[in-house]
Amino acid sequence: MAEDQDKSDKTEDPTQRRLDQALEHGDVVKSQEVSTWFVIGGGTLALAMFGGSSSTALTAVMKGLIAKSGAIHTDGHVLVRLTEVITVEVLAAIGLPFLLIAVAALAGNALQHRLVWTTETLTPKLSKISPMAGFKRLFSAQALANFVKGLLKLGLVGTVLVMLLWPERNLLEALVSTDPTAILPVSMSLMLKLLGAVVAIMAVIAGADYLFQYQQWYQRQKMSLKEIKDEYKETEGDPKIKAKIRQLRIGRMRKRMMAAVPGATVVITNPTHYAVALKYERGMNAPVCLAKGTDRIALKIREVATEAGVPIVENPPLARALHATVEIDREVPPEHYKAVAEVVGYVMRLKKAWR
Missing domain, CATH: 3.40.1690.10 (secretion proteins EscU)
Incomplete structure (x- = not known):
């Protein structure tokens, strides 16, 4: 009851000092959907740019390994050397795509708010392990929004994938009897088409979720009249003391x-x-x-x-x-x-x- 009363008293827009303090304490606007969109977008871009070259390089490594499997010695330092060579070649084939995905993941967080260095979010709090607090979070507006958002994503993505795959059903059936070497280009083209549709849908969902998260964060930062007066006293000094001085x-x-x-x-x-x-x-x-x-x-x-x-x-x-x-x-x-x-x-x- 007291917590609800405190929330009802917070009717004033937050001051710049309050917003800066929230950032220092690690309380920032963060949409998981935006981060997910950047990762999926980065993966799609990596697949489009390096998919062919990476698959060719990996195929060459595997072909050579299988073709010379009978002549490979597996004793002593030869096996260690073989493992090192294969590891280097595999990393060279997939290194740039994974690097692009990692940069996209970092950009998804960095573009939402400026970098914050704080250990306050890691500090143990009783509210994080309290059953009552967990129950409130389970049935909170945030939990409801996440549930609706999950259903929305599942419905939209599923509908678009079905719409894209249904016209290709005859082609997919024909792939069963197609030469394996011809399957990869068709699969790559179809995969890029599906990922492009997913990225477009997720862009809309991520934008809406970011606006919702910002509104929730801004509501958390709102202040009561007493808090504004107390902050003014801290920054500008008590008016009574200033008058006395x-x-x-x-x-x-x-x-x-x-x-x-x-x-x-x-x-x-x-x-x-x-x-x-x-x-x-x-x-x-x-x-x-x-x-x-x-x-x-x-x-x-x-x-x-x-x-x-x-x-x-x-x-x-x-x-x-x-x-x-x-x-x-x-x-x-x-x-x-x-x-x-x-x-x-x-x-x-x-x-x-x-x-």
Whole structure:
């Protein structure tokens, strides 16, 4: 019941991270019908390309062996040498066809998914030997699909083979009294025709089965809302923790700003909503912003500046413009040079007059 509830909760499409994890764990889309189709196709191609040459080579080996059977010594190293020669000749005759079939078998798996190196699928699990789990797999949707697929393959392949062989029934009867040397070409032609039909049928079945296997695999990867939230916390961090860290950073930045205000040359205000503290000394390219803020932070900047004796100049347009364009510890933008220079010059004249 709990497992069914968990499956019903998984209504969200899987994330890319979930799909990557499934691949790492060896849970991939795999259709056995696609692999079978590649093997049958490879075998058909090998038979068409190398069937004649391989049969000729094997026939020559067998003829020579039978013709010289009376003169062959079977004692000592002669028998060992004879076995080695026959083995080499047989492998040379069937090596390329078997190599082509092996490559086709590997391609049938490699084209369905990228290569995966994992031992997780080999790890013993109780669910694999559990009678209850085995009973569920026996009557699962996958088992039903395999049963229907088997009946479909048997019916289609059997029907096509009968349709192809029935017109050739007279030829097959005549082969009984035909010269044995003439049987091989006829058998080869008929075999290639049958295998071609099987490959065509299996291509349709393999394509449909791959789509079914992909849908089943994708359904297994679906996630619940809780799993998506947990994954987001793992990858991006807990939003509460991130908000707390952001608050701490803002707090440290404000403390650093307030500590720099006493060293400012002037504080430009609006008069209560905005405050920007600037510092300028001879030799500097342009004034530097030491602190800025609005509302409560602006009020705090004014209080610290008043206690430190830093001049406060009310200039609403300039205060708003500087707050929007200049960052802390950065120089004033060139478009504000003239206005800021007038304020700084005014403050310096006041200090000179006061002295």
